[in-house]
Amino acid sequence: xxxxxxxxxxxxxxxxxxxxxxxxxxxxxxxxxxxxxxxxxxxxxxxxxxxxxxxxxxxxxxxxxxxxxxxxxxxxxxxxxxxxxxxxxxxxxxxxxxxxxxxxxxxxxxxxxxxxxxxxxxxxxxxxxxxxxxxxxxxxxxxxxxxxxxxxxxxxxxxxxxxxxxxxxxxxxxxxxxxxxxxxxxxxxxxxxxxxxxxxxxxxxxxxxxxxxxxxxxxxxxxxxxxxxxxxxxxxxxxxxxxxxxxxxxxxxxxxxxxxxxxxxxxxxxxxxxxxxxxxxxxxxxxxxxxxxxxxxxxxxxxxxxxxxxxxxxxxxxxxxxxxxxxxxxxxxxxxxxxxxxxxxxxxxxxxxxxxxxxxxxxxxxxxxxxxxxxxxxxxxxxxxxxxxxxxxxxxxxxxxxxxxxxxxxxxxxxxxxxxxxxxxxxxxxxxxxxxxxxxxxxxxxxxxxxxxxxxxxxxxxxxxxxxxxxxxxxxxxxxxxxxxxxxxxxxxxxxxxxxxxxxxxxxxxxxxxxxxxxxxxxxxxxxxxxxxxxxxxxxxxxxxxxxxxxxxxxxxxxxxxxxxxxxxx
Numbered sequence: 066x067x068x069x070x071x072x073x074x075x076x077x078x079x080x081x082x083x084x085x086x087x088x089x090x091x092x093x094x095x096x097x098x099x100x101x102x103x104x105x106x107x108x109x110x111x112x113x114x115x116x117x118x119x120x121x122x123x124x125x126x127x128x129x130x131x132x133x134x135x136x137x138x139x140x141x142x143x144x145x146x147x148x149x150x151x152x153x154x155x156x157x158x159x160x161x162x163x164x165x166x167x168x169x170x171x172x173x174x175x176x177x178x179x180x181x182x183x184x185x186x187x188x189x190x191x192x193x194x195x196x197x198x199x200x201x202x203x204x205x206x207x208x209x210x211x212x213x214x215x216x217x218x219x220x221x222x223x224x225x226x227x228x229x230x231x232x233x234x235x236x237x238x239x240x241x242x243x244x245x246x247x248x249x250x251x252x253x254x255x256x257x258x259x260x261x262x263x264x265x266x267x268x269x270x271x272x273x274x275x276x277x278x279x280x281x282x283x284x285x286x287x288x289x290x291x292x293x294x295x296x297x298x299x300x301x302x303x304x305x306x307x308x309x310x311x312x313x314x315x316x317x318x319x320x321x322x323x324x325x326x327x328x329x330x331x332x333x334x335x336x337x338x339x340x341x342x343x344x345x346x347x348x349x350x351x352x353x354x355x356x357x358x359x360x361x362x363x364x365x366x367x368x369x370x371x372x373x374x375x376x377x378x379x380x381x382x383x384x385x386x387x388x389x390x391x392x393x394x395x396x397x398x399x400x401x402x403x404x405x406x407x408x409x410x411x412x413x414x415x416x417x418x419x420x421x422x423x424x425x426x427x428x429x430x431x432x433x434x435x436x437x438x439x440x441x442x443x444x445x446x447x448x449x450x451x452x453x454x455x456x457x458x459x460x461x462x463x464x465x466x467x468x469x470x471x472x473x474x475x476x477x478x479x480x481x482x483x484x485x486x487x488x489x490x491x492x493x494x495x496x497x498x499x500x501x502x503x504x505x506x507x508x509x510x511x512x513x514x515x516x517x518x519x520x521x522x523x524x525x526x527x528x529x530x531x532x533x534x535x536x537x538x539x540x541x542x543x544x545x546x547x548x549x550x551x552x553x554x555x556x557x558x559x560x561x562x563x564x565x566x567x568x569x570x571x572x573x574x575x576x577x578x579x580x581x582x583x584x585x586x587x588x589x590x591x592x593x594x595x596x597x598x599x600x601x602x603x604x605x606x607x608x609x610x611x612x613x614x615x616x617x618x619x620x621x622x623x624x625x626x627x628x629x630x631x632x633x634x635x
Contacts, residue, residue: 358589
């Protein structure tokens with residue numbers, strides 16, 4: 066028996082035998098070839114087979130999970146069609162008489178190494194995508210069978226160094242009870258898809274593949290991030306009990322699905338969800354969401370070869386608004402740049418894209434992209450309770466400019482005889498410390514704030530959350546962050562405006578009491594976090610926590626805050 070600790074990536078407890086998802090042997094002889102055209106033909110054939118396979122995986126993902134996750138494979142197909150990757154491979158074959166395997170390996174390694182060293186998260190994720198795609202291509206060149214998790218037909222826990230998006234998408238929920246990996250974090254593709262599939266998962270264990278053998282029995286505790294190898298009878302009994310308790314807890318949570326969210330002392334807040342596509346709305350409603358606090362519209366733009374049309378956008382927004390009825394839907398305008406790029410837009414390459422030309426900065430300089438989105442939103446507004454928010458606002462001038470464009474498009478539509486709702490609220494995301502600091506001035510002009518803590522924390526602490534060497538500085542409970550959040554909430558409330566939060570912090574069980582005490586009005590989180598959060602809030606007294614507010618805000622470290630709030634809420 067051995068315990069291994071990793072990162073809790075997807076909740077639940079799984080007990081089953083090990084299934085090791087092994088990477089096939091992709092080694093090859095570095096031969097010089099006589100007929101380059103034969104090698105190029107071999108490469109083209111392998112490309113064709115790989116594309117067909119990825120199309121099948123994409124269709125399977127769309128059917129079994131959702132459109133958003135299927136878009137991962139649209140991106141993989143784009144990689145295989147990218148002349149910047151394929152042409153250098155063919156050039157090596159032609160000019161160096163290299164075998165197709167050698168040319169593929171050298172070119173792919175060069176691109177993967179280049180992307181891995183880049184500053185922004187999106188580009189680092191591209192390295193994983195290229196690795197996934199080129200491994201599959203190499204297997205077809207070598208005639209090696211690539212692992213097919215879809216063929217698993219008994220109850221198992223999948224163990225791997227990492228699960229690629231294509232691996233995860235093929236997992237059959239009936240048989241795959243959980244998974245664990247050596248590498249990865251809570252925001253990796255595999256972790257996100259595990260939560261969508263509702264499969265318990267622990268990632269970032271460092272050595273699980275070395276520690277287990279085929280047919281070992283495992284317990285994977287996705288709540289605590291713990292893995293137990295070949296547990297004793299007592300441990301098995303204990304964890305079967307925990308499994309039962311977790312299932313009962315889920316049933317209790319489900320009873321609150323249609324209930325409003327009140328604290329123990331009768332104060333009401335709103336629990337909303339973050340979504341990326343219209344298909345995500347069913348998950349929001351099934352988990353008792355009282356609204357959508359963040360609709361990330363960039364998924365409409367990603368994985369495509371051109372900008373979505375105004376009508377395509379209108380139909381997507383209309384679908385979400387109609388499904389939500391009179392519940393609020395906060396739509397964030399296009400937020401690209403930084404960690405999200407679009408293949409078909411010639412964005413400048415920047416040394417530090419997170420602090421560069423992105424989000425509202427891009428939209429204000431590219432009104433031909435911005436205006437069709439605003440028109441689509443305004444047209445869709447009559448179908449529900451729409452609220453519009455602008456991302457990455459740093460100055461009042463940016464907000465005024467964006468709002469002026471919105472007003473201009475509204476007047477244009479009305480003059481055309483197109484109906485537009487007269488009750489659309491317009492707000493901003495608070496992601497930049499400068500905006501939080503002068504929230505008092507912003508509060509006079511916006512209808513609401515939504516605090517985007519993912520970026521606010523890394524900008525305030527000057528620490529890239531994806532950089533392992535400084536990740537210890539990514540501290541949601543740091544007094545500096547809490548003071549900024551408090552400044553924003555007080556400024557809004559003084560003007561009779563409401564404040565939401567749509568970063569990861571909003572669904573964090575440690576942060577929830579703090580945010581409740583600070584007076585946050587709306588908490589927006591992943592849909593599966595809503596019912597646990599509602600249960601937690603029902604046991605908390607907002608008035609009690611608010612009475613400790615000054616003490617918490619005057620503390621010096623995040624650890625002091627956590628220790629204090631745990632004592633007060635246990």
